[in-house]
Amino acid sequence: MPHRRRTARTDGQARAAILDAAETLIGERGFDATSTAAVAAAAGVPKGLIFYYFPTKTDILTALLDERLPTAPLADLAPLVAPGDPATSLVNLDEALNLREHRLMRAIIWREAETHPNARGYLRRFRSHLHDATVRILQASAVSPVRPGTLRACANAWVAAMFSAAGTDRLRDLDDIARLRRDELGTVAQVVAAGMVQLG
Known part of the structure; x- marks a missing residue:
């Protein structure tokens, strides 16, 4: 198979898919019961790609907290x-x-x-x-x-x-x-x- 060239778009899509899968699995099972292998399978990406974006499993949780939840609720009240x-x-x-x-x-x-x-x-x-x-x-x-x-x-x-x-x-x-x-x-x-x- 020809090597698929990575682009900023494909990088962003893979990372988003990983976070989507992690959010769903953590919501259902909890963080400790969610393996990186399960996240990779649910995201449809190789397990190694998880560690490319998130060197540790805790980094996935940190990214979800920082990116998927509001840091400050509603700037305009x-x-x-x-x-x-x-x-x-x-x-x-x-x-x-x-x-x-x-x-x-x-x-x-x-x-x-x-x-x-x-x-x-x-x-x-x-x-x-x-x-x-x-x-x-x-x-x-x-x-x-x-x-x-x-x-x-x-x-x-x-x-x-x-x-x-x-x-x-x-x-x-x-x-x-x-x-x-x-x-x-x-x-x-x-x-x-x-x-x-x-x-x-």
């Missing part, structure tokens, strides 16, 4: 702000991020962060960015000025609620149980917004 309605603004943030549907994100939250420092580091950074975004959403949608400490406390509660909903849905999916209704998280948003007004 303005479209999510409902002036005078913090509860709706919080729900808009949750729907825009869609943590409950992102399989790899849910796997990181509930599985990989326990054993892999890279995943823990990513999760800490993401949670910090999400907390800051929530503070800004609450501040922009509040009817009147709110103390910084109150904003931070309410943001902590909302971020915890979003992560909890994503984790609960993952567990329900594993057991084929109906997910929590969206309006249940909306009720939590109303509680957070009411607490913000009360505490000022």
